[in-house]
Amino acid sequence: MNKKHATISRPHLSLDAPSSSGEAVGVALAPRGEGAIGRERRPSSDVHLAAINLHKTYHKGRTAIPVLRGADVKVRRGELLAIVGQSGSGKTTLLHLMGLLDAPASGEVRFGGNRVDNLPSRQRDRIRNGKISMIFQFYHLLPELTTLENVLSPRMIRDGVLSYMRHRRQHRADAAHLVELVGLKHRVDHRPRELSGGEMQRAAIARALVNQPEVLLADEPTGNLDRGTGNEILKLLRTLNRQEGLTIVMVTHDDSIAAQADRIVRLADGRVVAA
Amino acid sequence: MYKLLLCWRYLRTRWIALASIVSVTLGVATMIVVNAVMDGFTTEMQDRIHGILSDVVVESRNMEGFYDPDWHLARIREVAGDRIEAATVTVTVPALLNFQYRGTTVTRPVQLIGIDEAAGGMASEFAKYLQHSDNRRQMSFALHESGYDVADPTGGAEALVRPQLADAGWTHRRRWGSLFNHQRYVEEQQQKLDQQQLEPRQTVEPPPMQAPPAQPGETPSTDGSENFGTPEGTPGGSAADGAPADSQSEADAPPGAQVTAAEPAAATAQATAEPAADPFGAPAAAPHRFDPESEQATGCILGMGLSSYRVENGREHFLVVPGDDIKLTFPTVGQPPRAISDVFTIVDFYQSKMSEYDQSFVFVPLRKLQELRGMIEPRTGVGFASSIQIKLKNEADGDLVRDTLQATFPPELYVISTWRDKQGPLLAAVAMETAILNVLLFMIIAVAGFGILAIFFMIVVEKTRDIGILKSLGASGRGVLGIFLGYGLSLGIVGSGVGMIIGLLFVVYINEIAAGLGRVTGREVFDPQIYYFSRIPTIIEPLTVGWIVLGAIAIAVMASVLPARRASRLHPVEALRYE
Numbered sequence: 001m002n003k004k005h006a007t008i009s010r011p012h013l014s015l016d017a018p019s020s021s022g023e024a025v026g027v028a029l030a031p032r033g034e035g036a037i038g039r040e041r042r043p044s045s046d047v048h049l050a051a052i053n054l055h056k057t058y059h060k061g062r063t064a065i066p067v068l069r070g071a072d073v074k075v076r077r078g079e080l081l082a083i084v085g086q087s088g089s090g091k092t093t094l095l096h097l098m099g100l101l102d103a104p105a106s107g108e109v110r111f112g113g114n115r116v117d118n119l120p121s122r123q124r125d126r127i128r129n130g131k132i133s134m135i136f137q138f139y140h141l142l143p144e145l146t147t148l149e150n151v152l153s154p155r156m157i158r159d160g161v162l163s164y165m166r167h168r169r170q171h172r173a174d175a176a177h178l179v180e181l182v183g184l185k186h187r188v189d190h191r192p193r194e195l196s197g198g199e200m201q202r203a204a205i206a207r208a209l210v211n212q213p214e215v216l217l218a219d220e221p222t223g224n225l226d227r228g229t230g231n232e233i234l235k236l237l238r239t240l241n242r243q244e245g246l247t248i249v250m251v252t253h254d255d256s257i258a259a260q261a262d263r264i265v266r267l268a269d270g271r272v273v274a275a
Numbered sequence: 276m277y278k279l280l281l282c283w284r285y286l287r288t289r290w291i292a293l294a295s296i297v298s299v300t301l302g303v304a305t306m307i308v309v310n311a312v313m314d315g316f317t318t319e320m321q322d323r324i325h326g327i328l329s330d331v332v333v334e335s336r337n338m339e340g341f342y343d344p345d346w347h348l349a350r351i352r353e354v355a356g357d358r359i360e361a362a363t364v365t366v367t368v369p370a371l372l373n374f375q376y377r378g379t380t381v382t383r384p385v386q387l388i389g390i391d392e393a394a395g396g397m398a399s400e401f402a403k404y405l406q407h408s409d410n411r412r413q414m415s416f417a418l419h420e421s422g423y424d425v426a427d428p429t430g431g432a433e434a435l436v437r438p439q440l441a442d443a444g445w446t447h448r449r450r451w452g453s454l455f456n457h458q459r460y461v462e463e464q465q466q467k468l469d470q471q472q473l474e475p476r477q478t479v480e481p482p483p484m485q486a487p488p489a490q491p492g493e494t495p496s497t498d499g500s501e502n503f504g505t506p507e508g509t510p511g512g513s514a515a516d517g518a519p520a521d522s523q524s525e526a527d528a529p530p531g532a533q534v535t536a537a538e539p540a541a542a543t544a545q546a547t548a549e550p551a552a553d554p555f556g557a558p559a560a561a562p563h564r565f566d567p568e569s570e571q572a573t574g575c576i577l578g579m580g581l582s583s584y585r586v587e588n589g590r591e592h593f594l595v596v597p598g599d600d601i602k603l604t605f606p607t608v609g610q611p612p613r614a615i616s617d618v619f620t621i622v623d624f625y626q627s628k629m630s631e632y633d634q635s636f637v638f639v640p641l642r643k644l645q646e647l648r649g650m651i652e653p654r655t656g657v658g659f660a661s662s663i664q665i666k667l668k669n670e671a672d673g674d675l676v677r678d679t680l681q682a683t684f685p686p687e688l689y690v691i692s693t694w695r696d697k698q699g700p701l702l703a704a705v706a707m708e709t710a711i712l713n714v715l716l717f718m719i720i721a722v723a724g725f726g727i728l729a730i731f732f733m734i735v736v737e738k739t740r741d742i743g744i745l746k747s748l749g750a751s752g753r754g755v756l757g758i759f760l761g762y763g764l765s766l767g768i769v770g771s772g773v774g775m776i777i778g779l780l781f782v783v784y785i786n787e788i789a790a791g792l793g794r795v796t797g798r799e800v801f802d803p804q805i806y807y808f809s810r811i812p813t814i815i816e817p818l819t820v821g822w823i824v825l826g827a828i829a830i831a832v833m834a835s836v837l838p839a840r841r842a843s844r845l846h847p848v849e850a851l852r853y854e
Contacts, residue, residue: 064702102748102848122751129749140851142743155748156277207748 003159004099026165029032043229048077048247049215054107056270066248067093075215080241080248082261090270091251092219098249099134099217100124111215114217129158133208137220139200141192148188151175151206158211164189178206182236198229209246216240218250222257234260277745277752282761284605285734286769290760295418295730296770298723299827303774304781306716307815311782313709314819315812320705327636329363329399329664330673333680338648339608340366344660347684352662354683357808358671363391364660365718366644370605371616372581372637376594383581385637387605389644392416399666404439405576407597412561416574416640417624420445423597427429427626436532439593448598448620449568572600573643575619597621601671603637607649608659617647642688723836731838732764742842744849756843763835775824779815788808 027222028063056068067090075081085091096102098109101205102163109117116127128134133154141150153173156164164171179188181200184195192200201221208216218237234257240246250261266273285292333351335341345366351362370387373380390401392414401413408422409415423445426436442450565572584590595601602622606612619639626633642658645651650659667673673693680691695702735742742755781788789811793799 014507096848099747101851102846125751127744128747134747140747142281142741142744144281144288144741146337151276154748155744156280157745157754159747161279162358265619273609 016039016053023205024242031091046076046112047074048079049075049112049249050108050110051094051098052108052110054094054097054109055105056090056097056102057092057105060181067270068097068107070107071267071270072266072272073098075247075249076263078241078245078247079262080238080250080260082258082262083251083267084253084255084258085267086253089267090255092269093248094216094249094267095134095219099132100128101134125197129154130211130213131213132217133211134217134219135204135208135221137223139165139192139204139224141194141200143201146191147184147195147206148172148175148179148190149204150203151179151210154207154211175206175210178209179203182206196229197225198232199231201225201233202236207239209240213246215249218248220252221250222252222254231255277750278758278761281758282765284761289734291765292727292734293769295475296723296727296766296831298568299720299767299831300774300777302716302772302791303823303827304718304778305719306713306822308781308785309716309777310709310819310823311778311813311815312785312811313705313712314814314816317705317709318814320629321702323627324698324701325400325694326627326629327399327401327404327625327632328697329669330667331665331676331680331691331693332697333665333684334367334662334690334692336475336690337662338368338606338612340659340661342659342665342686343657345621345657347660347663349751350683351665351680355679358668358676359665361666361670363664364662365390366641366648366650366659366661368605368644368648368661370603370637372577372601372603374595374599375633376603381594382525385603386580387603387637387644388636388638389640391641391643393516399664399729400449401625404627406579406624406626410623413817416576418445418571418574418620420429423623436546437591437593439591439596443596444521444598447596447599448571451567451598470783486574567600568696571620571622572618573620573640574622575601575603576625576638577621577625578633578636579624580630581637582621582624595621597623603639605648607647609649611672615647663777694732717826720830724830727763727766727831727834730836731759731835732841734762735759735838735842739845739850739853740844742845743847745845745852746845746847747851751845755845756839758844759835759839760832763832764828766835769832771824771827774827775820779820782813784816785813 022063023055051071051073054068054071055066057064057066067088071090071094071164073081073094083091083094085182093102097104100109103130104117107117108115111127111132116124120125142153145153152171155175157173159167159171176188179185182205184199184202184206187195187199187203192203195203205216205221216237221237222233225233237248237250238260250258313548333347338570346360348364350361368387368389370385371382372385373382395696402411403415407419407422408424409422421442423443424442425438425441467739494621520525553836579591582595583593586592598621600618602616602618604616607615625636625638641660645658652658665676667676673695677691677693677696684691699723712768745755745758
């Protein structure tokens with residue numbers, strides 16, 4: 001529902017021409033604009049996304065199940081962070097809280113130095129739409145839409161009908177570029193059910209990138225794929241991280257995948273434990 | 276934007292939802308058809324009801340009527356002249372019509388209306404319904420030579436054909452005239468016998484009996500439309516229907532022959548019949564014998580329903596045609612009223628297609644009726660009249676004129692009513708019928724709304740994960756609400772749009788459809804003979820259609836509100852986890 005956006009098309013993502021400037025974690029990253037949230041940037045901070053003392057309890061009937069019990073995670077700008085842990089350790093919940101899909105019982109989520117978990121829902125929607133995007137184990141593409149339309153959907157959500165239609169060609173060109181980037185050029189007009197798992201995940205990644213987010217949260221991105229396909233997806237994420245400076249937080253229970261990350265955070269019983 | 280795209284995609288992929296709006300479609304189509312037909316019938320009926328009635332009628336409360344109608348006319352013009360186009364005086368009196376048909380006497384109760392032919396009759400569309408084209412232009416009580424419309428003049432392309440009217444008029448009258456002459460002679464003999472028998476009751480001197488009654492033989496009847504009334508236009512100072520004992524034996528001769536009051540002795544040979552002249556005036560110096568082959572009695576105009584009845588194949592069977600004579604019996608204005616009767620020649624029929632009117636009204640010349648009933652003041656020549664018919668200017672409000680006149684003419688003496696007042700209960704009943712039908716049909720659409728509600732809940736459940744996805748992509752709750760409201764809206768538009776098209780097509784081709792149904796079922800769906808319609812009348816009221824379509828769309832949207840709210844409140848995490 002975001003009717004206005006300061007910039008409609010920023011420079012395209014490109015794997016070939018990374019714009020780089022060395023920073024903390026040794027990853028090439030172009031400093032990104034603050035964009036729509038318009039919060040004052042704290043240049044001193046290199047923490048991009050932070051979960052501070054998060055608590056979350058789920059209720060199943062009358063029994064309360066505490067999932068997070070004071071989780072603390074700091075994601076640095078431009079790093080590829082893996083969160084590992086056993087099933088039920090709260091890693092997916094943590095990711096949802098960091099992705100503003102859910103609200104913590106207590107604690108804070110900070111994005112670019114500003115607390116975001118208590119923002120009005122409208123602003124949180126905007127952050128989800130344009131700043132922090134997510135990919136999932138089960139891809140979660142919209143079955144009625146083609147690959148290209150799925151990739152375009154965040155743009156459609158961001159813009160009103162009129163402004164979308166005005167820049168329709170630009171949007172389609174951006175999306176087509178992304179589809180090509182993730183290697184799905186031959187699947188542009190296919191529906192999700194006509195795609196393989198790896199292709200669906202690639203489409204989901206392209207969708208996550210279409211609004212030029214700063215952070216990509218990946219929830220078991222390879223969990224439903226065979227090892228070879230999973231590795232290709234991982235390679236794609238790695239490339240995005242390296243060449244685009246995209247901050248990526250990846251949840252996985254597979255240590256071999258986590259091993260390819262810059263840093264690993266281990267979660268057990270809702271708390272971060274020593275890796 | 277995503278809302279539009281998703282609505283569109285859902286519309287094209289969720290056929291189950293389209294099934295749910297079939298009932299909306301049918302409801303809309305039915306409502307459009309019913310309203311068009313009801314409007315058509317109502318308008319047609321109002322036209323017919325209004326037909327020969329004038330816009331406003333000022334009536335006397337008693338049978339004698341009011342004195343000096345000209346003064347009343349002047350007064351009416353004075354009070355409401357700016358809104359009145361025409362006004363005319365009439366005399367209305369209940370009467371009995373009888374004529375002979377194939378040896379039996381046909382008697383009908385009628386409403387006898389005396390109209391002023393110079394003033395155009397009824398100050399209404401009356402002339403339009405006459406069957407002779409000259410009469411439609413300028414009404415006259417003179418019998419025409421021929422030329423009565425064989426095809427129903429108001430029937431359009433599929434007008435009813437009436438071959439029996441082909442030779443109506445003088446042609447018909449001359450053909451039967453010789454027979455009349457013979458008949459008349461027989462009746463005269465019988466009449467004199469009757470008068471002698473009834474002598475004590477006579478008000479005038481009865482003529483002496485001079486001839487024995489004759490017994491006529493079987494009357495030839497070839498085309499079934501003959502009439503053997505005795506055409507004699509003399510007034511009722513003589514014996515009226517005073518021969519109950521003898522009429523049985525001579526069914527062909529209604530006991531209505533009269534003799535001139537002034538010249539009873541001459542009645543044996545001559546009877547005066549001068550329809551154009553004044554029979555009350557001085558009797559003809561040389562009373563001549565009424566010759567039905569060349570003379571007519573006072574003209575009268577009969578309703579089609581009085582002169583004919585319908586037979587099996589939809590044709591009409593005429594008992595009398597223009598040129599035949601009939602007899603009318605009605606009360607005088609004296610105290611107590613006496614019944615008098617006189618012979619009239621049918622000069623035309625009218626057919627307003629309002630069977631209530633067509634079966635009861637008989638029109639005769641006003642002056643003649645006033646004379647016969649004794650409504651003319653002998654010294655001044657000023658008459659009485661029982662009502663004044665007023666035709667209003669187009670834009671004038673009938674109720675307003677009625678109220679204005681009511682203030683002038685005291686309600687103790689006058690009844691003032693518009694044509695709507697006269698048929699108020701009927702019009703109200705039709706309006707009520709339409710309203711109830713609309714309510715019921717709209718309930719059908721409302722029921723369809725619950726179907727949409729149920730199916731939408733189903734779709735929301737089915738789409739739970741997609742809703743979660745949209746929210747994870749940054750769609751707001753309102754956005755998701757918008758998707759489902761938009762979906763309901765587009766379903767409503769599609770459903771009622773298709774319904775509107777079906778309904779309008781049905782209305783346009785309703786006669787073809789009725790005919791087709793008739794062929795398939797072997798049973799006529801719409802019998803034009805019952806309703807006097809050759810085609811089903813329909814009127815498409817764009818405003819009504821608009822309201823129906825809007826109402827249906829509103830119901831579809833309202834039915835999608837609850838599921839859409841549910842969708843918008845789904846928690847993204849739970850929705851994503853939903854399998």
